[in-house]
Amino acid sequence: MNIDHEYRTDISNGWTRKHILGLQDLSKDELNIILNQASEFKRLAAIGETKLTPLSGTVVANLFFEPSTRTRVSFGLAAKRLSADTVDFSSSGSSLSKGESFVDTAKTIEAMGVSYVVVRHKTPGAPQLLAQHLDANILNAGDGTHEHPTQALLDIFTIREHFGKIEGLTVTLVGDILHSRVARSNIWGLKKLGAHVIVCGPTTLIPSEISNLGVEVSNNLDDVISRTDCLNLLRIQFERQRGHFFPSIREYAHLFGMNKQRINKAKEDVLILAPGPINRGVEITPDVADGPHSVILGQVSNGLIIRMACLYLLHLQRTASLGIPG
Amino acid sequence: MKSILIKNGHIVDPSQNLDQQANLLIEDSKIKGLCDETTTADEVIDASGLIVSPGFIDIHVSLCEPGFEEDETIESGTAAALAGGVTSLGCMPNTSPVVDDRSSAEFILLQAARAANCHVFPLGAVTKNHEGKELAEIGQLVAGKAVGFTDADQPIENAEIMRCALQYTRMFDRPILNRAQVPELAEKGQMHEGFHSTVLGLKGIPAAAEEIMVNRDIALAELTRGRIHLMCISTQNSVSQIRRAKQKDIHVTADVTPHHLTLTDQMLETYDPHYKVLPPLRSQEHIDALIEGLKDGTIDAICSDHTPHASEKKTDEIIGADFGIIGLETLLPVCLQSLITPGHLTWSELIRKLTCGPAKILGLSKGTLAEGADADITLINPDIKYQLDPVSLKSSSQNTPFLGKELQGRAEIVLVSGEVRYRAEK
Numbered sequence A: 001m002n003i004d005h006e007y008r009t010d011i012s013n014g015w016t017r018k019h020i021l022g023l024q025d026l027s028k029d030e031l032n033i034i035l036n037q038a039s040e041f042k043r044l045a046a047i048g049e050t051k052l053t054p055l056s057g058t059v060v061a062n063l064f065f066e067p068s069t070r071t072r073v074s075f076g077l078a079a080k081r082l083s084a085d086t087v088d089f090s091s092s093g094s095s096l097s098k099g100e101s102f103v104d105t106a107k108t109i110e111a112m113g114v115s116y117v118v119v120r121h122k123t124p125g126a127p128q129l130l131a132q133h134l135d136a137n138i139l140n141a142g143d144g145t146h147e148h149p150t151q152a153l154l155d156i157f158t159i160r161e162h163f164g165k166i167e168g169l170t171v172t173l174v175g176d177i178l179h180s181r182v183a184r185s186n187i188w189g190l191k192k193l194g195a196h197v198i199v200c201g202p203t204t205l206i207p208s209e210i211s212n213l214g215v216e217v218s219n220n221l222d223d224v225i226s227r228t229d230c231l232n233l234l235r236i237q238f239e240r241q242r243g244h245f246f247p248s249i250r251e252y253a254h255l256f257g258m259n260k261q262r263i264n265k266a267k268e269d270v271l272i273l274a275p276g277p278i279n280r281g282v283e284i285t286p287d288v289a290d291g292p293h294s295v296i297l298g299q300v301s302n303g304l305i306i307r308m309a310c311l312y313l314l315h316l317q318r319t320a321s322l323g324i325p326g
Numbered sequence B: 001m002k003s004i005l006i007k008n009g010h011i012v013d014p015s016q017n018l019d020q021q022a023n024l025l026i027e028d029s030k031i032k033g034l035c036d037e038t039t040t041a042d043e044v045i046d047a048s049g050l051i052v053s054p055g056f057i058d059i060h061v062s063l064c065e066p067g068f069e070e071d072e073t074i075e076s077g078t079a080a081a082l083a084g085g086v087t088s089l090g091c092m093p094n095t096s097p098v099v100d101d102r103s104s105a106e107f108i109l110l111q112a113a114r115a116a117n118c119h120v121f122p123l124g125a126v127t128k129n130h131e132g133k134e135l136a137e138i139g140q141l142v143a144g145k146a147v148g149f150t151d152a153d154q155p156i157e158n159a160e161i162m163r164c165a166l167q168y169t170r171m172f173d174r175p176i177l178n179r180a181q182v183p184e185l186a187e188k189g190q191m192h193e194g195f196h197s198t199v200l201g202l203k204g205i206p207a208a209a210e211e212i213m214v215n216r217d218i219a220l221a222e223l224t225r226g227r228i229h230l231m232c233i234s235t236q237n238s239v240s241q242i243r244r245a246k247q248k249d250i251h252v253t254a255d256v257t258p259h260h261l262t263l264t265d266q267m268l269e270t271y272d273p274h275y276k277v278l279p280p281l282r283s284q285e286h287i288d289a290l291i292e293g294l295k296d297g298t299i300d301a302i303c304s305d306h307t308p309h310a311s312e313k314k315t316d317e318i319i320g321a322d323f324g325i326i327g328l329e330t331l332l333p334v335c336l337q338s339l340i341t342p343g344h345l346t347w348s349e350l351i352r353k354l355t356c357g358p359a360k361i362l363g364l365s366k367g368t369l370a371e372g373a374d375a376d377i378t379l380i381n382p383d384i385k386y387q388l389d390p391v392s393l394k395s396s397s398q399n400t401p402f403l404g405k406e407l408q409g410r411a412e413i414v415l416v417s418g419e420v421r422y423r424a425e426k
């Protein structure tokens, strides 16, 4: 099979960025290049072209300093679909095992012939740090409470797939905005593509300065639901709450959970997204999660092609900068 | 009896309201006074183009010895002080063991005498082992020549302990130096809480964490008539509270660091741990309020909060990195950049904050060129421009965000007790 030419031309034209560290840095055009590239991979997958070869002979390292099975598997599979070899490093404990710093660890792994590094870390800025110290192209797979660009891109991709556009839509992010890297990345991406973004949650979980990012702030889901085209229900991370951000799970579910009653107040074609493992009965009731408005599983498969698109674009940049003909 | 004549300098001594071109005579390690052209001396120092100032006094310096010699020693730290124009420093008790008894204070004096760089004044701990539970042996520490009391960067959390400390130190007429920060509001915080912490995903420390404790300390100083000194204040509201307290004649003084006058929380955008300090770098409106506070006398002194860390402690990851930067060798140029160049303060006003201001806080008979005073003198070259390069630093640590930056102004010649102890390299 030789379909390489097709996905190499025009779609990716204009991609020059070495790293994907967050959506704050990316322009509208760059966001569209990634989304279009992902569409192309989705089209190829639909016609059975699941094993592509552009990255054959290269090594992608997945450095996971924070546990996440789903994201790690998704990135690993994305690399394999593009025929890259992969090395995995995961360490859930302290990233600073005595004497060896995070950068040292990454450099050691890079020395094994790695060209692309996918990094997940509990410290905000960790991918930026690697970008300063490594030659490899860095792809941020989530840095603390800072950004999670591929998750946001897959959310945005899913929304665009459903509505055929982003511009003019109203997207409401519900839940723990304070601790959410997914929310931050989504806000940057959605705003640049022309959406109106509402963040909605208890006052304790919405940073007061968030409105300066150009989003609308609401503490009442019922007030905003009827104007919302897409609801993105962020996961409540119980381990971060330690009991003082809201009084009880029951009360949270009562105020911000998505259930039948609320669906009835929503637009007829409202789209419901939920990144990551959901707490059924908290952010969303099972009937809604499995109902017609929800695209939760579709998000998972879109995650794979978004990650393929990101790796592929980094590969294009690398070969171009090394002067290897495309 | 040896004499030194400092000729043709611009003498700026706020303690006597001196700001004029003149010659200064030193005899037998003491200031003799101004003199005319015809005076002769054993040694003549040409101070043309230089400002002749009382030696700087920095009352917030960590020298790290004993216990953390990988960061700094009394010898390296006092050498850094001299290179920064500092002739007297208040040495933080945050060593290991903590300076909470007489022998620890005496050890510092012994090491400082051996180093023979600048004068070192030990500060004693307020509580045993900085634990905030029981008062340290404050009377014994005074006997060991401690000039003030502080738990260094550890805020005194318990209000009852603070009340007792303020009452107890009244017997010795010594101040308590506190770094105001409510621990539970600052827990796990990495930077100022505001727009930038929101974007960067770093946990913020709200301005209120400082302001609440500033308010508490002022109330306790009023209650006890003790002397409270608030170190490294950083917010608008702290400045206005202190201003009001001074109007009510409460015994409160305050200082600020040069980096809090220059750098904002926006610098953290690079996630560079060299911008991670306590209190955190704030936003511009806070800086403006601090400058106002310096102008109207609400803030008495500028201190470096020199906090050396060996490079492995300023790890690359921002969350694991220790707080704090070194500051002795950048004290003057950073003040010049943030206060003199934009026209906020005159040289005389700045020198006041670096000399008689801090001397008064600790009750030191220093910071003046008056007749009979110790001849501790800093000759400032205000015009020289240079790059801060790591090799030239005298401190054994290099944790400063100013490395590689273009700076202006430095100490050219420094005298301690009438002896030339430092000359800048050409």
Ligand SMILES: [Zn+2]
Pocket (backbone or CB within 6 Å): B060, B062, B092, B152, B153, B305, B306, B307
């Ligand atoms: Zn300090």
